[in-house]
Amino acid sequence: MKKLFLVVVLSLITITAYGCQNSSNVFDFILDENYDGFVTMATSADYPPYENIVQDENGKNTVVGVDIEIAKAIAHRLNKNLRVVHKGFDFLVEDVRSGKIDFIIAGMTPTPSRSEIIDFSKSYYTEDSVVQVVLIHKDDATLYQSIEDLNQSTIRVGAQTGSIQAEFAETFTPLATTKIVQDLKELLNNLENNQIDALFTEEEVANTHMNNGYENFVKLTLPELEGYEGNAVGVQKGNTELLTIINQVIDELLADGSITEWLEVYSA
Numbered sequence: 627m628k629k630l631f632l633v634v635v636l637s638l639i640t641i642t643a644y645g646c647q648n649s650s651n652v653f654d655f656i657l658d659e660n661y662d663g664f665v666t667m668a669t670s671a672d673y674p675p676y677e678n679i680v681q682d683e684n685g686k687n688t689v690v691g692v693d694i695e696i697a698k699a700i701a702h703r704l705n706k707n708l709r710v711v712h713k714g715f716d717f718l719v720e721d722v723r724s725g726k727i728d729f730i731i732a733g734m735t736p737t738p739s740r741s742e743i744i745d746f747s748k749s750y751y752t753e754d755s756v757v758q759v760v761l762i763h764k765d766d767a768t769l770y771q772s773i774e775d776l777n778q779s780t781i782r783v784g785a786q787t788g789s790i791q792a793e794f795a796e797t798f799t800p801l802a803t804t805k806i807v808q809d810l811k812e813l814l815n816n817l818e819n820n821q822i823d824a825l826f827t828e829e830e831v832a833n834t835h836m837n838n839g840y841e842n843f844v845k846l847t848l849p850e851l852e853g854y855e856g857n858a859v860g861v862q863k864g865n866t867e868l869l870t871i872i873n874q875v876i877d878e879l880l881a882d883g884s885i886t887e888w889l890e891v892y893s894a
């Protein structure tokens with residue numbers, strides 16, 4: 627009887643541990659055994675080349691990308707290891723506002739409404755502005771030659787929940803049906819399977835997908851939009867100490883070409 631009890635308990639422990647590991651969206655990076663504790667970063671890892679979940683050489687999920695490299699550099703500067711928490715893009719601002727997480731790096735554009743809730747670093751993007759695009763099927767390229775051609779009631783466009791692209795969909799294609807989904811990868815599959823006709827995203831992300839299996843997509847470029855400049859790191863309002871360090875790290879990574887190099891590596 628005792629033995630049976632032990633077996634049941636042990637298997638419960640195994641199931642729980644396995645369950646946690648599987649449902650866990652937390653990725654720990656021990657950068658140095660001598661560092662004391664972790665600094666935590668929130669991201670939505672569906673956005674290569676910035677952040678993406680891939681399998682490592684042991685078949686285990688890990689998170690990689692430009693934003694993860696930047697976070698590692700920030701963590702090193704703080705003498706901390708790095709904990710990356712992956713969740714829906716629309717949850718990130720609140721997690722940093724409430725102090726649950728130390729900073730966001732998620733290809734996030736500092737907008738006036740977000741800046742009311744959290745503070746942003748300088749942009750770490752290498753160009754002044756991020757080029758915004760719409761992905762469509764190559765076969766549709768003659769049908770839809772500009773963004774105006776997509777503004778029809780028969781068209782279905784997709785954008786990520788809480789993203790500026792969801793706003794762009796309303797601005798540029800108000801007549802179309804907009805599908806707002808939390809996971810950008812799901813929207814990519816939707817486009818692939820003709821469940822939507824077009825997907826609002828940004829150029830680096832579109833290029834990365836086109837380089838990695840989505841060769842039958844093409845992009846239409848949106849006109850330049852004011853007030854949506856670059857991508858930046860978000861911290862809790864008033865945390866100037868952390869923000870100063872982050873801005874210094876960004877300056878260094880831009881100056882020594884690291885960010886340009888990482889953009890190349892993770893979009894290939």
Ligand code: ARG
Nearest residue numbers: 670673732733734735789790
């Ligand atoms: N740049 C856009 C924004 O700030 C989209 C970012 C989406 N990021 C992500 N990791 N899925 O709204």
